[in-house]
Amino acid sequence: MAYRIVALVKTYDIPKELVINSDQTALHIRPSTDQTYDVKGVKDVKSLGKDDKRLIIYTVSSAASEDLLPLQLIFQGKTTVVVPKDPGAVAARAKGWHLTMSSNHWSNQQTMREFVDQVIVPWHAKQCEELGRASSFQHYIWNIDCWKVHISKEFRGWRKENHLLLHLVFVPANCTSKLHVADVVLQRPFKHRFRTQFNLWQSQQVACQVLNGVQPDNI
Numbered sequence: 001m002a003y004r005i006v007a008l009v010k011t012y013d014i015p016k017e018l019v020i021n022s023d024q025t026a027l028h029i030r031p032s033t034d035q036t037y038d039v040k041g042v043k044d045v046k047s048l049g050k051d052d053k054r055l056i057i058y059t060v061s062s063a064a065s066e067d068l069l070p071l072q073l074i075f076q077g078k079t080t081v082v083v084p085k086d087p088g089a090v091a092a093r094a095k096g097w098h099l100t101m102s103s104n105h106w107s108n109q110q111t112m113r114e115f116v117d118q119v120i121v122p123w124h125a126k127q128c129e130e131l132g133r134a135s136s137f138q139h140y141i142w143n144i145d146c147w148k149v150h151i152s153k154e155f156r157g158w159r160k161e162n163h164l165l166l167h168l169v170f171v172p173a174n175c176t177s178k179l180h181v182a183d184v185v186l187q188r189p190f191k192h193r194f195r196t197q198f199n200l201w202q203s204q205q206v207a208c209q210v211l212n213g214v215q216p217d218n219i
Contacts, residue, residue, distance in 0.1 A: 001143075001169060001170070001171060001172060001175075001179060004169050005019065005141060005143065005169055008139070008141055008167050008169070009141070012139035012167075013139075014138075014139055014140060014141060015065075015127070015131060015133075016063065016064035016065045017063050017064070017065040017067065017127040017130075017131065018063065018124060018127055018128075018138065018139075018140035018141065019063060019064035019140070019141045019143070020061055020062070020063050020064075020069065020120065020123070020140065020141060020142050020143065021061065021062055021063075021064075021142075021143040021144075021180070021181040021182050022059055022060065022061040022069075022115075022142065022143075022144055022182055023059065023060060023061075023144075023145065023176075023180055023182030023183045023186070023187065024057055024058070024059045024107055024147075025057070025058065025060075025187055025191075026055045026056070026057055026105075027055065027056045027057075027058050027191065027194060028054065028055060029054040029055065029056060030054065030198070054076070055076070055105050056073055056074065056075055056076075056105065057073070057074040057102075057105055057106060057107055058071055058072065058073050058074070058190075059071065059072040059107075059115060059119075060182050060186045060187065060190055061119065061120075061182060062181060062182060062185075062186060063123075063127075068186075069096075069119055069120075069123050070095060070096030070097045070098065070119050070123075071092075071097050071098070072097070072098040072099075072100065072111070072114075072115045072118070072119055073092075073097065073098070073099050073100070074100055074101060074102055074105055074106070074107055074111055075099070075100070075101045075105060076101065076102070076103070076104060076105035077101045077103070078103055079101075080101060082101050083099050083100065083101050084099060096119065096122060096123075098114060098115060098118040098119050100114055107149065108149060109149060109152070109154060109155060109158075112149055112150070112155060113155075113158060116142075116159070116163060116166070120142060120166065121163070124138070124140050124165075124166075137165075138165065139165045139166075139167060140165060140166055140167070141166075141167050141169055142166055142167065142168055142169070143169045143170075143171065143180075143181070144168065144169075144170060144171065145170065145171045145176050145180055145183075146170050146171065146172070146173045150168070150170065151170065156168065
């Protein structure tokens with residue numbers, strides 16, 4: 001894998017800003033925890049949230065220049081009504097985030113193509129402009145794992161037909177925990193930050209209700 005990346009970089013003069021690595025994983029809408037609230041001294045304490053299976057699939061990406069690319073978030077639903085349209089979603093889109101949906105919230109051929117068109121290609125165009133290079137001639141690399149959609153003949157054929165300058169370099173199977181940059185470096189801090197922010201919001205909600213006289217059984 002490393003030799004392939006080096007060979008492509010040398011052959012096509014690819015700058016580090018255009019050597020991209022991406023990885024997908026699931027994010028619980030309500031992160032579960034072993035900590036909860038109850039009356040002090042109670043022996044049987046219920047844990048909330050562990051049965052909540054609602055997920056969002058997200059894709060994190062970075063370039064070899066250490067820059068982060070916009071996220072893709074995949075929500076579950078059969079129509080686009082499940083995709084957020086609130087001010088936060090509008091602000092996210094303004095930053096280049098791609099918000100989409102699938103029937104089971106998992107990525108598929110369509111969402112992967114959308115990711116290339118809505119995230120990878122705009123990033124390529126932006127970097128070429130900043131570097132003073134012609135985007136119509138500048139090759140670039142996308143380093144991804146051997147997931148069945150990525151390596152499928154359908155997806156690789158679509159890439160070849162529509163994005164010939166984009167080179168796919170696959171992380172060898174069973175090596176993502178060692179060689180996949182997004183998996184090794186980006187996923188844990190991202191999830192940790194999300195959990196921290198959720199816990200902060202949740203504690204603020206509980207504190208607000210307690211101050212307003214809401215009984216614990218109703219929180």
